[in-house]
Amino acid sequence: MSLKGKVCLVTGASRGIGRGIALALGSEGATVYITGRTLNPVSNVPGSLSVTAEEVSGRGGKAVPIKCDHGNDQEILELFERINRDEGRLDLLVNNAYQGVRGLFDYADVPFWEVPMEHWDEATGVGLRSCYLAAREAANIMVPQGSGLIVNISSAGSIFKFFTGAYCVAKAGCDRMAAVCAGELKQRNVAFISLWPGPVQTENAEANVEALKEKLGVDPAKWESVEYSGLVIVALMKDKNVLEKAGKTMWAVDLADEFNITDVNGKRHVSPRALKNMMPSWLGAFIPNFIKVSWSRVLASIHTYY
Numbered sequence: 001m002s003l004k005g006k007v008c009l010v011t012g013a014s015r016g017i018g019r020g021i022a023l024a025l026g027s028e029g030a031t032v033y034i035t036g037r038t039l040n041p042v043s044n045v046p047g048s049l050s051v052t053a054e055e056v057s058g059r060g061g062k063a064v065p066i067k068c069d070h071g072n073d074q075e076i077l078e079l080f081e082r083i084n085r086d087e088g089r090l091d092l093l094v095n096n097a098y099q100g101v102r103g104l105f106d107y108a109d110v111p112f113w114e115v116p117m118e119h120w121d122e123a124t125g126v127g128l129r130s131c132y133l134a135a136r137e138a139a140n141i142m143v144p145q146g147s148g149l150i151v152n153i154s155s156a157g158s159i160f161k162f163f164t165g166a167y168c169v170a171k172a173g174c175d176r177m178a179a180v181c182a183g184e185l186k187q188r189n190v191a192f193i194s195l196w197p198g199p200v201q202t203e204n205a206e207a208n209v210e211a212l213k214e215k216l217g218v219d220p221a222k223w224e225s226v227e228y229s230g231l232v233i234v235a236l237m238k239d240k241n242v243l244e245k246a247g248k249t250m251w252a253v254d255l256a257d258e259f260n261i262t263d264v265n266g267k268r269h270v271s272p273r274a275l276k277n278m279m280p281s282w283l284g285a286f287i288p289n290f291i292k293v294s295w296s297r298v299l300a301s302i303h304t305y306y
Helices: 016-027 049-058 073-087 101-106 117-145 165-188 203-207 209-216 228-238 252-259 295-301
Strands: 007-010 031-036 062-067 092-095 148-153 190-196 249-251
Touching (some): 016 031, 016 228, 031 049, 031 073, 073 117, 117 148
Parallel strands (some): 007 092
């Protein structure tokens, strides 16, 4: 079953995960609206909407690139008005847009009280507020048609300390948004979930391979491709029981296991919940990837309520 005839919107699709998701949807024949602030290629800046659109079309999909600043409410409203006017429906919204990626690295080791408030505004403005507005506008199209899927691209930073405090707060908000809003949408046959990709081979990672190996001791070659989360979202679009997942926060790799998905780079990634990851390497080698620690155990390890 292809996604031909389905109308999708992926925000922040000039590069990175957003671009990868758009490519995966295009490969299934979907009509994919893609947004971002970089419409045409710019020197020293990887990726653009026009380039992503060409790639989506080359995969057999229909791409509609729209320059949109997701920090501007009016531009978001006009985006959904156009989709509703031109298509009359919307089957998928992927909230992926994020602003201030540079700040994640610049302030990663800086105490929160020394981080300028501009970083908070970037993380929670485009990274959270715009997601809520987009979800609201998508729901106003999906509820009347009686179907749809909304996916927030979030992060395990919502429960673990990644990058900065502002980033973690924004991602926790994305997860909670999906949980609460899903309760209202599910009875109207619209699913809302939050998705956690793992480490991803983005353009920035590929441009800094040696630095990542030297400073962090990690090898991006072993990470998820930018299309991996897209393959998972495609599977969710085709899943007749997707409403059973409504309101849940899920690692992309766990869904990939469920749907038997192999990454486009040929890798079968291992879930952070895999028991083998918590054992000495010599013992972990004998433990199958599918044996995982329960979510309750993961949450218990970071429990902060009294």
